[in-house]
Amino acid sequence: MQVATVLYPDFTALDIIGPYDVLGRLPGAEVVFVAADPGLVRNDLRSLSVQPEATLDEVTSPDVVLIGGGPGYLGQLEGGRLHEWLRAVDRTSTWTTSVCTGAPILAAAGLLEGRRATTHWSALDDLTRFGATPTSERVVFDGHYVTGAGVSAGIDMALTLAGRMAGDETAEMVQLIIEYAPEPPYRSGSMEVASPAVIESARVALG
Amino acid sequence: MQVATVLYPDFTALDIIGPYDVLGRLPGAEVVFVAADPGLVRNDLRSLSVQPEATLDEVTSPDVVLIGGGPGYLGQLEGGRLHEWLRAVDRTSTWTTSVCTGAPILAAAGLLEGRRATTHWSALDDLTRFGATPTSERVVFDGHYVTGAGVSAGIDMALTLAGRMAGDETAEMVQLIIEYAPEPPYRSGSMEVASPAVIESARVALG
Numbered sequence: 001m002q003v004a005t006v007l008y009p010d011f012t013a014l015d016i017i018g019p020y021d022v023l024g025r026l027p028g029a030e031v032v033f034v035a036a037d038p039g040l041v042r043n044d045l046r047s048l049s050v051q052p053e054a055t056l057d058e059v060t061s062p063d064v065v066l067i068g069g070g071p072g073y074l075g076q077l078e079g080g081r082l083h084e085w086l087r088a089v090d091r092t093s094t095w096t097t098s099v100c101t102g103a104p105i106l107a108a109a110g111l112l113e114g115r116r117a118t119t120h121w122s123a124l125d126d127l128t129r130f131g132a133t134p135t136s137e138r139v140v141f142d143g144h145y146v147t148g149a150g151v152s153a154g155i156d157m158a159l160t161l162a163g164r165m166a167g168d169e170t171a172e173m174v175q176l177i178i179e180y181a182p183e184p185p186y187r188s189g190s191m192e193v194a195s196p197a198v199i200e201s202a203r204v205a206l207g
Numbered sequence: 208m209q210v211a212t213v214l215y216p217d218f219t220a221l222d223i224i225g226p227y228d229v230l231g232r233l234p235g236a237e238v239v240f241v242a243a244d245p246g247l248v249r250n251d252l253r254s255l256s257v258q259p260e261a262t263l264d265e266v267t268s269p270d271v272v273l274i275g276g277g278p279g280y281l282g283q284l285e286g287g288r289l290h291e292w293l294r295a296v297d298r299t300s301t302w303t304t305s306v307c308t309g310a311p312i313l314a315a316a317g318l319l320e321g322r323r324a325t326t327h328w329s330a331l332d333d334l335t336r337f338g339a340t341p342t343s344e345r346v347v348f349d350g351h352y353v354t355g356a357g358v359s360a361g362i363d364m365a366l367t368l369a370g371r372m373a374g375d376e377t378a379e380m381v382q383l384i385i386e387y388a389p390e391p392p393y394r395s396g397s398m399e400v401a402s403p404a405v406i407e408s409a410r411v412a413l414g
Contacts, residue, residue, distance in 0.1 A: 012228065013224045014225060017220045018221060032254065047239065048227065048257065049260075051256040053256075139390070150385065150386030151228065151387070152385045152386055152389065156389060156391060159391065163392060163393075168393070173395075173412060175391060175392075175393050176398075176401045176406065178396075179328060180358070181391070181396030181397040184363060184366065184382060184387055185367045188379035188383050189382045189385075194383045195379070198380050199383065205232070205384060
């Protein structure tokens, strides 16, 4: 079972590493990090460089496609090679998935037309713009599309998907291996619970 | 404010990427991934390669030291250059921190003698062996040492530390940016709540 995880410049690392350390632990799973070109890909914070293991052309029929978000998503909305690849692999994928602002990329590629989907709270309008129906749920299944909300939601998305793919007991095992019994120190992780001051400072920080 | 995050072979990616996407978003923070040698470092699942930005010798006085876990921790318990570096930077660090089985490495380097600390549930005995007092809490502060439990606990550890370093409102802002309002699909993320069958299969999977 091959999981193709897409890298592009200015990605947010946790978006893809959360699901990676879940799906990559399923029996028989092989994750491959793919990018348009060979060579290191640098993240949004500019201090992490990841080496893709394959170019898009080399991965033609993954079982699962996963694309994360990050400020670089704005550079991936205009068509081109990544969109062509996404449309091609989506024809045979069992699951096509996103975390955070990966969903607007799927939508811009034409894959979420009329579908319910989620994304980072700051980017819900992007889904509307490309014909999807945004929801602020944390994990959304619609057909063979699975979308997760912002950044850390990729862990919940991947564990939920793991249950569908490998059964509840295996997914529970992975949840125990990654010791996922979260104890967030604050109640500020969503628009519903964060204070107005925190929401404002987050909007400013996101630019 | 410099955060030095240690890479070594067979690390678990989420252990360090969770804290990275928290601490790296604090105002004025600069994270540097360091390794004993230049060149790509490969993780436990063997499909992710990260390029360190500096060698240990090049980073001499980080404000925060962070070491994660992964099966490769077993190769980092026997002294040598990493232990010497940890002892050296710990003399001037504001915070020396670990996630998962990074804690036994700190303990083996002699830094957690008589300290309360936590680690992955499968490795609590390693802390005893090296003179620390294990606890199964998710985040433990003792002096300027901060340890987090397994893998995903690094996010809770880093957000808690962010509050101490930058104040609650800034930490809450980061929690909102990474949309950390977890909804784990199962109640299986700790030894206290997982079923005996799930615990047994996790032990087998961990080898």
